Amino acid sequence: MALMPPRALRLPRPPRRLRTAFAAGLCAAVLLQPTAAATPRENGSGTPSTAVRWQECRAIVGIPVDPAVADCAVHHVPRDYARPAEGTVPLVMLRRRASDPARRTGTLFVNPGGPGTSGLHTAYRAERFLDPEVLARHDVIGFDPRGVNTSAALKCYLSQEDYAAGAADRVPVPVADSEIARTLRATAAYTDACARNAGPLLPHATTLNAARDLDQLRRSTGDERLGYIGFSYGTLLGATYANLYPDRVGSMVLDGNVDPVLRSSDGLEYDRRRAAGTELALAEYLRRCAAAPAVCPFAGSDTRQKFDRIRDRLRTGPLTLPDGTTTTLSRFTAKVADSLATPSRHTELAGTLAELHQAVAAEPAAPAAQASEGARVIEAAEASVQAGTPYRRDDSETAYNCLDKPYPPTPALWPVLAAHWEGQSPTFGRMAAFESLPCATWPARWWQADRYAGPWSRPTPRPVLVIGNRYDPTTRYRFAERMATVLGSARLVSVDMIGHTALGLSRCADAITTDYLLGRADPPPGGAECRPDTESF
Template sequence: MAIASAFALVAGTAAAASAAPDPGAVASAAEARVEPVAWTPCNPDPTKPDPGIYDCAVYPVPLDYDHPSGEKIGIAMMRRRAADPAKRIGSLFLNPGGPGGSGYLWATTTRFGKDVQDRFDLVGFDPRGVARSNPLKCFTTDEEAAAVFDRQVGVPVTKAEVDATLDATEDYTDACSRNAGPLIEHMSTENVVRDLDRMRRAVGDKQLSYAGFSYGTLIGATYAGMYPDKVRAVIIDGNVDPNLRLHNGLEYDRQRAAGFELALDEFLKRCKAAGAPRCAFGEGDTRARFDALRDHLRTSPVTLADGTTVTLSSFTSQVANALYAQSRQAPLAKSLQALDDAIAQQGAPSLVAPKAVSDDAKALAVTVPSALREALPETPYSADDSYYGVNCQDKPYPSNPRVFANLARAWEKESPTFGRYQAFDAPACASWPAPARDAERYSGPWNRRTANPVMVIGNLYDPATQYKFAERMQRQLGSAVLVTVDVVEHCAVGRSAALGKLVTSYLVDQAVPAPGQVLKPDTEAFPPLS
């Protein structure tokens, strides 16, 4: 089944699965029976020859678990069949985070080694409301969405920018009230976890094997709390603080901004240590030079030679985006140096910057959206609104949007690059049509002892989910071990051979890693010049 036809099934009413289950795909007699998944062969990339190892399905789950026999929605699933069926252990479910991240094509991931691919069906899925799984949509066309989103400023500084952003945000949530339908009331992580457990039974696994990244760690922790006896092997990488996130959205976001600041500071220190040319921004006091760039943009956007403009919003979003992956950090350093050169030359019109310098600086002129909005491009509104659909149901926030503007000033003092940026990530939750106080939310306990220990992975300088979140996750769970990686990056599986060995042993043999390990990534952000 092609991806497009999978979406067509999801967009309509999901049909009940009727195919015979795989060998051994029989749910435990102690559990309520669910229909098996009706897999159909599919090709993840129709532009290439079909490798013949993938299947797709649209699995029906209740819209509202308080009425399990009522309306159904479809969860789009893809699996990469185990390469060694005779030694197959079961399914490994995957979630890339977000919330709002599409996990459908994660069945094709290469983050896991050969032994894992031999022994497990890799199962990717789009959670409810995401991409191919009945996407939650607040608009009917891209033009309607642009009329709202184009009025928002990612890092608003002036009163006019703040007012325009908050007004547009209220128009956004009004559109969600009109267009999103009943699904908007059932987007919490608790509902996603109920879907996951139903899929686990539907593929015939007695216990869950799962790997979740970023927000996906909350799915794993919630599963461990709701179904502790069904945990076979759960890996959570790039961890949230589940208790804080579910009880105080504002404080969680304040600490998240601090995590970005810690990662930025380490990036600048490592750049300085590497020096130029290994790190293009590595000359002099990298911290002071970066702060000068940011402070300049706060009052004076920079127009480059080709007419493109670097703003505080575009700059901040690009810096944040680069901290997510080591592979983006050397290019970021080039862009910072190019912007520094462009500012220096603004006062000297006789000096013309080389085109290559302008091209490097131009990268900082493109704003990276803070919210994941993933859907299929052939739809009139080619995005979805699951990011807020989940966050606003999980994280309690005040109902007065002006609170965010007031907090932005305080957060900016302690997190000068990312405090204001983070404060304006969630004002939509103040007027969200289905807020956390009315939602079906699992907010603990988190310390139920699972059938097998959970593997928690944390990077020392993870920008989006700072390391102390991983430490708290390990402590809050009833049975878990923490493995640490010394890197400036968000999430680590697939980035370290040493970690890969531990992951493989844990998934295949259920060998729990020894606590206290600190590992290195396979590559550096600024490797020695050859």
């Protein structure tokens, strides 16, 4: 079975041979630089909002949406809230209308996370995570935040060909010195392209501004208070809104939470702890697999040892399977992390691991030296695009992360951190370190940006519902505990599940959420414990 190329994984990236003590001192010195502070409590934002004109989605974004179910609109917001006369950003929204308009009680905005993920499809398919009674009484609105997808997409490349050429030498999990050197050079070239091509929105792609935009969107619907569901990074957007505009919060559900305090104060430490959380989820996955030999094809008394053998073998170079397909350490690491985050892929992952272990075991005791990953990271389809093909992606995820999270502007630090983190988190530490490498040379600096770093404790009229999986590989459970603790008013629902986010996967958590959104009952003051609908094995 061929392993898929790595997707954009939300973990960090690596440094070079500087001493760890020096690295820590350098990080501390940089993180103490002043940051542009947000107004502690905002009573208004930019120009007054006006009602939007809802139209068929095909007329706005050209997507095939059933007009009997949903419609779309564009709402313009200031690009720079400090200088609203300098231009606006068009934000695209999709509204899934309440299925029982006569009983409609309000609007729920949804954000699927990322940062940099489009919210249009999330709203359109809201039945995947919301009860029919909630959908009957609420319009559900998904939107593309500034710089994302249809909302003035922030792009660092002019064509898909430029992207393929620029990405060919960037190895997500570089091990050899040559791989690390190429990745450092290619990443610097990437951020140079961002400086040339991303445009005037680049320094304004922050969660603070996205929260201000969200208030503009709320006002455009006529709702006095915000109804909101945020997943993953969307929990940071929700928490930011709740502390900028606490009196305007109606119901708010945050599922798969970040630690807002750590994320806004120390990007590297936040990323290191995320990698450690992914290791915890992997350990629990392997434990449950070993305990279920009848249904887990990778089970055995030595499940952990077999996994480590695959990973350590891939550190030496790519592995060719009997069917001729090839995988690399980068693809393997991304495949495992992505599969852990999605419970429906847990059995498939076990089969893939079994096949890989069989291939490793069949190799000679001392395999020949392998070539480094190099351009294998890029899919063949990406590497052979025709000249002039428009750039299909956007770079909003990197933009938000590099402006929201403080990172030192010292690329040589990343290989050092990668080696150190790999010792602590042997499967995910190296990838986690190198993922944030673009932030070391990002052309807009975080300490000059409009960014929000607290306070986080302003009370809201109703408690915020915080949901956390105990073995979340993307945003670890401790982050959900932290979110519930630091918010001015919050209740925590814990789900004993391996996977990222719980809504739609746990009838228990869904029932608590439904009662909360319909105003029937707030979550229990002492929190609640839930289980998933389906176990991993």
